[in-house]
Amino acid sequence: MKSKRCLIAFMTVAFALAGVLSGHAAQRGSGSASRGSYQARPASSASRSSYGGSRANAGSYGSVRQSSAQSRSYSGASRSSYPSRPAAPQQKSFNNEQYGSVRQANRASGAQPSYNRQATGPAGGTYTDKGRASVDNGKASYNREITGPHGESISSEGRATVDNGKASYNREITGPGGESISTSGKATVEDGKVKYNREITGPGGESIETSGKATVEDGKVKYNREITGPGGESISSSGRATVDDGTVKYNREITGPGGESITSSGSGSITGTAFSQGAVGRVGAVGAVAPVGTVPRVGAVPAVPAVPRIGAVVPALPTGAAAVTVAGASYYTFGGRYYRPSYVNGAWNYAVIAPPIGATVYVEPAGAAVRVIDGVTYYIVEGTYYRRSFVNGMVSYLVVANPE
């Protein structure tokens, strides 16, 4: 459970980075032959009986016992313990059918994720939004350009890395007049503790710094955060939340530059699949993931994973919500729920909707009723119809229109 929470915290950081970035750039391979330790080649094929002399020392491999001993001698301490064993293969959603063919992998290698969208503005002008991204062994980069109807453009580019619980990113946005805003940040996650700092620098060199810490342990979360403006003025906030037997309680204090403070507290309960708000509490109030285009609160405390009812509107997403595109439309999803963002009266809200047609899950939806209609088997959960289908080579459950 603890490792799961730690992972959720890690995902918070990942999503924070994802929120910061919004596309990624192509990273090309070197194109040259790899030069590992198998360098030397024999003088001629006729005379050689083995590899050249400068190969890796084959005698250094092949024994778990000896490798473990070497590892201990390097570090002087045993390695940190691993989380519990993963699920048995039969229960996994690992997609084995994405591997194993050079021809197919090389064929797909030109597939740098990219997009090019057009939209019509309120006054009828055409806006284009295009970008490219790549993810390579935990390193992501992107670039993106939005061009308005009169040719004015905003471009942004950024990079992010995630390595062993440490994340860092930087991003630069350049406006139509060449003015730029840059952002950089770092975050670490270790044993349920999250730390981050971030700096945003404006066109004139003015900067805003933010730093924070959060811990998650046995259903109790704590955080504190400080934002420092260009003139040194600061706003700090701290809070706690607990989850106990389905009841969530939190309190928070925000202190302004002059020492003035605002406190808030609340509680809520989780019953069945619905999260009923308490008198004061607000779903996701502590540690929400920000909407696309804004910067998520990296150090905020992960929210309690509530499962709101379909039809509800919540002011924030649960921590860990993933952005997905289904049939060209953007949603967030978490815990089997889909959230459709809308911007109303200057604030983002999220309508909890039934899984959209075209959405896919890789395991049978929990609690599904099975019905055969016109010879086709449907899996029905809360009025949503799923049909089995091969998707990316895996037998999956695809949301389809109500066939009745």
Added chain:
Amino acid sequence: MVGRLFRIALSAVLLMFIAAPARSQAAPRKPAIDPEADAVLRQMSDSLKGAQSAIFRVADTIDDVQADGRKIQYAHVRELTVQRPNKLKVETRGDVTNRTVWMDGKTLTVYDKDKNVYAEIPEPGTIDEAVDMLQDKYNLSLPASDLLCADVYKSLTEGCGAIEYVGLGYVGEEKCHHLAFTADTIDYQLWVGAGDKPGPRKIVITYKRLPGQPQYTMQLLKKEDPSGIKDSVFEREIPNGAEKIEIQPVAKTE
């Protein structure tokens, strides 16, 4: 579970960057091929090209990289029966996948034994066309398909940046030529029998762009005499009660 969540997190990072990933084909380029490697590769390819039919049994493994970097390895055994240009049967058994693919010249059928479901793709064309179509249209990899294509030399060199002759090495007790390939998203190694039967013995593919750089390893277990292959081998055998389902094409959103 942790691995799955990690993948979800990484997928989400990617998805938040872009709403509409699109695929495009890599421009063909001429790889820098070591002449010695080229000779081995051509000899192997010619030996496979000459055979109109073949029966291979291979064992393979694939790494499932966990969130903490550990690699969990899954294993499969595959039996491939080929009759060029358009008949094929690939039977897979193992840790994750238990399925059979048939091509009878008219239809490609994928049957998932664990879920007892199958899907059909009409008119898949030749084996080469089917392998490409499965990748391009359905994002479905056919492991070991590198042994199936009509021109193995072309399959292994197209999209590749460089090929190096590493030396003579061993696969089990057999001495083999060891080649190393470099491409944009993968590196791969091939071992080719150094004796009078210059066929492929082992291939290792490293997915160097993926977190943890998972490796796929396939080793030839057995090559059988194909002279007795009957057409009925390629006719699908779907058990009673199996459900026919659809196979979804890759979304084209650009």
